[in-house]
Amino acid sequence: MDDLVNALLNGSRRAVARLLTWVSDESPQASPILTALFPHTGKAWVIGITGAPGTGKSSLVNCLAKAYRAQNLLVGIIAVDPTSPFTGGAILGDRIRMRDLSGDSGVFIRSMATRGSLGGLARTTRDAIRVLDAAGFDIILVETVGAGQSEVDIVRTAHTTLVIEAPGLGDEVQAIKAGILEIADVLVVNKADRPGAHKTVSALRMMLDIGHPASRTQMTAHHGQLLEVKTPETPHSDEPIWIPPVLETIATDEKGVAELVSAIQKHREFIQSQGLSAPLERQRIEIELHERLREALIQQLLESTSPEYVMDVINQVQNRQLDPQSAVTKILANHKQMVS
Amino acid sequence: MKKNIRILIAKPGLDGHDRGAKVIARALRDAGFEVIYTGLRQTPEMIAEAALQEDVDVVGLSILSGAHMALVPKIREVMDSHELGDVPIILGGIIPDEDKPALEAMGVRGIFGPGTNTEVIVSKIHAMMGDASA
Numbered sequence: 001m002d003d004l005v006n007a008l009l010n011g012s013r014r015a016v017a018r019l020l021t022w023v024s025d026e027s028p029q030a031s032p033i034l035t036a037l038f039p040h041t042g043k044a045w046v047i048g049i050t051g052a053p054g055t056g057k058s059s060l061v062n063c064l065a066k067a068y069r070a071q072n073l074l075v076g077i078i079a080v081d082p083t084s085p086f087t088g089g090a091i092l093g094d095r096i097r098m099r100d101l102s103g104d105s106g107v108f109i110r111s112m113a114t115r116g117s118l119g120g121l122a123r124t125t126r127d128a129i130r131v132l133d134a135a136g137f138d139i140i141l142v143e144t145v146g147a148g149q150s151e152v153d154i155v156r157t158a159h160t161t162l163v164i165e166a167p168g169l170g171d172e173v174q175a176i177k178a179g180i181l182e183i184a185d186v187l188v189v190n191k192a193d194r195p196g197a198h199k200t201v202s203a204l205r206m207m208l209d210i211g212h213p214a215s216r217t218q219m220t221a222h223h224g225q226l227l228e229v230k231t232p233e234t235p236h237s238d239e240p241i242w243i244p245p246v247l248e249t250i251a252t253d254e255k256g257v258a259e260l261v262s263a264i265q266k267h268r269e270f271i272q273s274q275g276l277s278a279p280l281e282r283q284r285i286e287i288e289l290h291e292r293l294r295e296a297l298i299q300q301l302l303e304s305t306s307p308e309y310v311m312d313v314i315n316q317v318q319n320r321q322l323d324p325q326s327a328v329t330k331i332l333a334n335h336k337q338m339v340s
Numbered sequence: 341m342k343k344n345i346r347i348l349i350a351k352p353g354l355d356g357h358d359r360g361a362k363v364i365a366r367a368l369r370d371a372g373f374e375v376i377y378t379g380l381r382q383t384p385e386m387i388a389e390a391a392l393q394e395d396v397d398v399v400g401l402s403i404l405s406g407a408h409m410a411l412v413p414k415i416r417e418v419m420d421s422h423e424l425g426d427v428p429i430i431l432g433g434i435i436p437d438e439d440k441p442a443l444e445a446m447g448v449r450g451i452f453g454p455g456t457n458t459e460v461i462v463s464k465i466h467a468m469m470g471d472a473s474a
Contacts, residue, residue: 013392013393014392014422014423017392017393017394017395018395020395021346021395024344025343025344027343083374084369084370087369087370087371087372088344088372089368089369089370089371089372089373089374089375090369090374090375091365091366091369091375091377092374092375092376092377092394093376093377093379095376095377095378095379095390096377096378096379099378099379099386102383102385102386102389102390103385103386103389108393109390109393110393110394111374111376111394113344113374115344
């Protein structure tokens with residue numbers, strides 16, 4: 001185990017690859033290594049890239065990686081694609097758009113399948129980021145599955161979240177709906193050479209004018225509501241707020257990439273200069289602990305409850321003898337009895 | 341926990357016919373594999389690099405150009421130099437029978453011609469992974 005940890009800390013790509021497999025498989029071998037690596041994490045800046053399918057996320061990741069490589073930074077990329085809920089298989093095709101990056105030992109690209117997770121990332125993506133972080137990558141680009149309006153895991157994971165839009169995907173009302181636009185630190189209208197790009201840009205700007213959660217610390221709690229949102233009606237006039245810029249890019253021509261990199265840098269400087277890094281990290285930790293606790297508790301509960309007992313309760317619900325909430329109370333009471 | 345089988349599907353060489361590769365990728369997905377699809381015109385270096393970063397269990401090559409006797413040894417060599425000697429290669433495409441012994445001697449573990457039932461490919465991969473249950 002120590003060999004693998006040392007190899008990884010010394011930048012062995014084979015070690016990184018193998019450990020990412022163990023992490024994604026939730027293999028028991030992974031946890032002592034993650035424990036050993038944890039003190040070496042927390043250095044990378046994690047950039048999330050999300051948006052609807054076909055908006056050009058992978059192509060933009062390709063452009064961003066090249067731009068950061070030009071600054072001599074090491075770039076790790078995690079590209080997430082969906083697992084089929086029916087077969088458990090997946091086609092991970094994001095590398096197709098990243099072929100410019102091949103042959104560069106300063107870039108490491110890993111594709112991940114969601115494996116049943118619905119939030120736009122895999123359940124193990126956070127640990128995968130930690131592996132790349134410990135291995136010394138300065139910038140970690142995390143591309144979500146083609147997301148819609150509720151896949152907001154990325155904002156609980158990344159330091160800067162980019163939401164990618166493209167012209168012609170919907171009317172202006174889409175832009176003022178809740179959800180994915182609210183998580184953006186930077187909004188990008190890609191394919192800006194397409195007709196309707198200006199309309200999309202102005203719709204997004206209008207959305208930001210109508211009201212943006214001022215001084216929001218950008219985190220979504222486990223129960224799905226924004227934490228610490230101060231409504232626009234009660235602004236703290238002395239407190240600087242981050243208004244997400246709306247940028248236009250054409251990823252296939254690498255247009256607008258320099259501006260995007262500089263917007264990400266401004267966001268990073270804003271977070272750091274306002275002393276927001278520490279409180280944001282605390283929130284991320286809190287949310288992660290909640291998620292892990294919930295999973296561990298369910299696991300524990302199901303282990304201590306016999307499948308027959310659960311089956312019996314399910315039967316009772318199906319026969320309308322028990323409503324689902326009472327069924328849960330019953331299973332919990334049974335569990336308490338078992339452990340006491 | 342059962343390990344997910346990851347397989348790289350790549351098209352080396354210069355021919356532009358990727359329909360076969362896509363059909364196979366889709367069939368393998370439907371069989372529950374995680375398929376890393378890298379697309380057309382992959383160099384041996386690109387294939388080895390992707391296989392390394394993605395830590396795949398198998399590399400599947402689709403070669404229709406007839407250049408398999410040049411491409412396969414080169415890819416095997418570059419993969420070996422990336423410490424991927426233990427990762428098997430399977431091959432799909434138009435491969436004359438007389439080339440098969442030489443390819444197998446290079447460590448190609450499965451050769452599938454046009455029209456091969458995808459179930460045959462799936463069960464071959466499972467057998468290679470020592471997963472007889474599936």
